[in-house]
Amino acid sequence: MNPQIKILSLDPSGTGTTGICLVERKPNNQEFTFLDFKSKDWQEHLKFIVNLLKEQKPNFIIFENTNYIYGRQHQGTTNLYKLIGAIIGLEYTFDFVQQIEGVFVNRVKGLRKKLQTGIFEIPELTCKIGRGKG
DSSP states (O other): OOSEEEEEEOOOOOOSSEEEEEEOOOSSSSEEEEEEEEEEEEEHHHHHHHHHHHOOOEEEEEEEESSHHHHTTTTHHHHHHHHHHHGGGGGGGGGTTOOOEEEEEHHHHHHHHHHHHHHSTTOOOOOOOSSSOO
C-alpha cells in the first residue's frame, strides 16, 4: 500500500472560477487544501493546474465533467470543453498521475444535495452556508 496518496479534485471552469481540493492521504491522517483560480481565459486555468501538478505531484485527478448536452450552454461552454479535454490529456504528460476520471455534474449535484440535507455524511466534511445554494 502506498504510504501517501495525493488526490487532486477539480471543478473546472473555462471562463470563471476553477475550484480545487487537494487531498493528501497519509498513513495516520488526511489533509485537505482548498484553492480556487479565477480567469476568463481557459488556458490560464490550465497553466495554473499544470503548475499545481508539478508542485504537488498527485497520484489521481478527479474532475467534474459534463454530459455536453444540456440547455444551459453559454459563451464559456466551448472553453470549458477545451479545459476538460486538456485535463484528460494530463495523464500523458505527467508519469506520476496514475489515473484521471471525471464525475458527471448530475452526480456531484445529487451528492451535494444529500450532504446538505443530512441524508448522507462524510465524517471529515462540514457543510456551511456559502454563495448561492452552496
